[in-house]
Amino acid sequence: MYAEVQTVERLTPSMVRIVLHNGDLENFDASTATDSYINARFVPQGSPLVVPFEADDLEALDPEHRPRPRRFTVRRWDNERRELTIDFVAHGDAGYAGTWAQRATPGDRLQFSGPSGSYRPSNETDWHLLVGDESALPAIAASIESLSAGAIASVFVVVDGPEHELPLRSNAEVSVTWLHRNSSVAPETLLAEAVANAEFPAGTFDVFVHGEAGEVRAVRKHLLADRNVDAAAASISPYWRRTYTDEAWREVKRDWMSEQARDIAAA
Numbered sequence: 001m002y003a004e005v006q007t008v009e010r011l012t013p014s015m016v017r018i019v020l021h022n023g024d025l026e027n028f029d030a031s032t033a034t035d036s037y038i039n040a041r042f043v044p045q046g047s048p049l050v051v052p053f054e055a056d057d058l059e060a061l062d063p064e065h066r067p068r069p070r071r072f073t074v075r076r077w078d079n080e081r082r083e084l085t086i087d088f089v090a091h092g093d094a095g096y097a098g099t100w101a102q103r104a105t106p107g108d109r110l111q112f113s114g115p116s117g118s119y120r121p122s123n124e125t126d127w128h129l130l131v132g133d134e135s136a137l138p139a140i141a142a143s144i145e146s147l148s149a150g151a152i153a154s155v156f157v158v159v160d161g162p163e164h165e166l167p168l169r170s171n172a173e174v175s176v177t178w179l180h181r182n183s184s185v186a187p188e189t190l191l192a193e194a195v196a197n198a199e200f201p202a203g204t205f206d207v208f209v210h211g212e213a214g215e216v217r218a219v220r221k222h223l224l225a226d227r228n229v230d231a232a233a234a235s236i237s238p239y240w241r242r243t244y245t246d247e248a249w250r251e252v253k254r255d256w257m258s259e260q261a262r263d264i265a266a267a
């Protein structure tokens with residue numbers, strides 16, 4: 001399916017919000033998951049490919065002209081207006097998706113499949129722990145917006161600096177801790193240390209931890225080793241890996257996940 005850019009808004013120096021409309025959004029089958037995501041296909045600059053395209057159209061293309069798949073969270077779906085909001089991290093001139101978002105203008109088209117997704121704050125726990133970076137902010141924001149008054153959540157988000165923080169809205173009682181990468185602590189340990197030093201609310205909690213692979217891994221290790229979190233019941237996974245393109249990351253991700261699974265045994 002595909003959709004057209006309706007509006008482009010710079011939310012922070014590192015975040016571009018794009019609202020999509022038209023195209024095939026009439027058939028968009030929204031998910032109830034608050035981390036639901038689309039798998040978008042970014043057409044490289046200079047490619048003759050025109051959106052919407054069919055799988056057959058790709059066969060004749062040089063590899064460098066083929067679309068690059070990238071996953072992006074459904075920040076908001078407006079069912080009545082059939083509008084899909086995606087918040088893209090703008091991370092310089094590298095990458096297909098980030099640069100597409102920074103250059104996007106109304107009428108541009110984006111082809112994608114989905115949505116898929118699996119996390120939604122549990123109704124069974126006393127509170128919710130959500131941890132991540134800019135790339136996980138759309139899912140964290142959607143998750144806490146879904147909470148009712150009386151629910152409790154603790155949120156930890158690492159961004160580059162105060163100007164990269166976003167207002168987070170919720171009817172629940174949410175404590176938000178913003179961390180800034182320009183501190184003296186290595187990014188891999190910044191989030192984990194903040195979570196480790198936090199006094200958790202009483203009772204049972206569910207867990208959502210997503211973002212940069214090294215940062216996620218350090219938080220995961222702490223939660224499993226020191227907070228008795230059950231890995232099988234937690235939503236923890238790396239969205240991207242610093243210095244790796246998505247293609248390069250997907251090539252090594254399986255080995256990374258196997259290594260990560262051994263972290264606790266090795267601790």
Ligand SMILES: Cc1cc2nc3c(=O)[nH]c(=O)nc-3n(C[C@H](O)[C@H](O)[C@H](O)COP(=O)(O)OP(=O)(O)OC[C@H]3O[C@@H](n4cnc5c(N)ncnc54)[C@H](O)[C@@H]3O)c2cc1C
Nearest residue numbers: 072073088089091095096097098135239240243244245246
């Ligand atoms: C399920 C899922 C949901 C996601 N949802 C979102 C979302 O809603 N918004 C969002 O922005 N991202 C989201 N991501 C992450 C996004 O898919 C990756 O960051 C992707 O690599 C970006 O593609 P690109 O073409 O811009 O950069 P790539 O070509 O993949 O990478 C180019 C360079 O940029 C670096 N890079 C990639 N991402 C970032 C980043 N976030 N910050 C700094 N440097 C980066 C890479 O390490 C590499 O050095 C999600 C990922 C998954 C798996």
